[in-house]
Amino acid sequence: MRLLETEGLSVGYWPRGRRHPGGEARRVLSGLDLSMEEGRFVALLGPNGSGKSTLLRTLVGMQWPLEGRVRLSGRDLARLGVEERATLVAAVLTERFDSGWFSVFDIVSFGRYPHTDFRNLLSAADVLAVEAALEAVGLSDFAGRLFSELSDGERQKAMIARALAQETPLLVLDEPTAFLDAPARIEIFHLARRLARGGKAVLLSTHEVDLALRESDSLWLIDRGRGLLVGSPETLALDGSVGEAFDRPGLSFDPASGLFRAPEDRHPFALGVSGGDPVGLAWTIRLAERLGLTLAPEGGRYDAAVRVDRSAEGQVWVLETAKGSRDLSSISELEVALLGLLAERPTPDSSASPPQSQAL
């Protein structure tokens, strides 16, 4: 079933509010025909200011579309009352607030608002729904804590739990990973994916390109030039769309690793890297890149070579230079040795050499 559907939707702003139909509207995105089915996790990606939040606000009915139509579970959003809308879509938007004396349980139970009458007394079923929502985000033990005592990551999870307690088929999260540390960001993405597997449709906007590529079922990618592109993460990475949307001078998307890299001047010192230990190898390559060394192509010319192996005592790095070969027992010893080798050679005149983009 289509939980979200748009028809020729244009989002943006009227100049000085809606009462000036003569004015030129500022169109942020237009001609959108989007749809989301149950069980799907869609990540909305786009550079800052590309209209992610504007789109999300329009989709959940907190902003009027400039043109076109939004349907939630087949029903016209424009004709839904606030309370009815709240049973079809739950949104967690970026807004800081002061939670005063509210406990985590209190905050999550706000999600039951559309399901309770004017007295807003929680029934046993409501309490169960709140507890299930807390459980889903892993905050069951936090129910009695003051919301204001939570960390940013826990707060975000509690707000998602609040949206879950609303028991809507569609969940919209606007940049839920902002201000979170790396593990918390990953947790939020895993949670979003788990919720989608549980049957919800989850739409999440984010700046985390690598996580979005890894975790989402589908990408909505906003490219300033081409508008909103829809596709699987792999499709959009391979056809260069992700790169095109985000690339800027000094930074480019590397489809091979799914990461952004800054092309920089490399030291002409060529290091050959090989080894039988894949993890050790990966980090040795990262060390070489961090030191600004050129990675020698396989079978090509090199100034020094390092081989990572796993021995009985652990990892071992065999560094081979013109002077002979040395066994090093840690990667920091390797770093010292490489820095020593670099110091023996004249520094390249970085202004003269053209920037090289280096393949792995």
Added chain:
Amino acid sequence: MHPAPASRAELPTAGASSLPRFVFLGLAVALLFILDLAAGSVRIPPIEALSALFGAGENETWKSILGIFRLPKALTALFSGAALAVSGLVLQTLFRNPLAGPDTLGIGAGASVGAGLVVLVAGRSGSTFIGELGLAGYSALALASALGAAAVLALILMISRRLASNLTLLIVGILIGYFAGSILSLMVFFSSPQKVQIYLGWTWGSFGGVTRERLPVLLAFILLGLGLLLGKTKALDAILLGDRVAESIGVDTRATRRRILIAASLLAGAVTAFCGPVAFLGIAAPQGARRFFRSSSHRILLPASALAGSFLALLADDLAQVTAQGLVLPLNPLLALLGAPLILGIFLGSPRKEVAA
């Protein structure tokens, strides 16, 4: 608040634990109410006052003093305090700012302008004594005052959509207060000395000016204002979490905001019309209630603030009678004496999150 699962017992906001506090505060208010009946230029022993109240006493003088002066005054203090406190509470919620209140937002000043128009400008000279206004005149005064309050609130709400910062909003409120104050000054300047004297007396603030005949008018306004907020406690809670969250869970924020505006104007406007611009109570009482009940839920805070407001109003009125020995001290200086240290104490004595709405 809700049927408690096992783990809810130790929740800091659990509703059950607030019952003893309600009982305590209720008893304190009752005590101050009786004291308010007893205190004054003619002292009536509290027990006698209480029995006279139920028609049991023998002293006819005391009975008439109580019936004509003390009881209306005490009831006025009781209800006005509650009204101002609730007005302050919902304004603090609306602006998500613990410093919002009928007086800081210039709403008291707006009400004063409304009342001033009736007293200083509209009234025929000689008959404009507040004491001589008929019931219709008094209703007009209350209505003008409420309209003045509503005009200022509407203006502030309009500006608040363009200003992100709540702090800026308070500054705007203060500016509007100055503006209203200067309009009042001009009205005073062009008015007759007689009217000005009446007007100045009114600005001191007093619960004593409301006679038995007028009390129902005041009560009607207050009950109307309170009634508008009945059943809206959860929407008020949701407004605290921000408009986006509120809308996401299905609260009609515009309607709620409008309702708060009308209720706060009615409450603050009516009290200001009848008792003068009463300062501090509107901010201090909800702050005290929040701190004492350790809650942010309006299901608790609405009645708690009302009680705290009655408590402060009666306390101030008691002090006004007791300290002056025959003279009646004006209310506003006393309330500032009580309220300012209270607010300061709350801010200094607790982390920010506890103070905030």
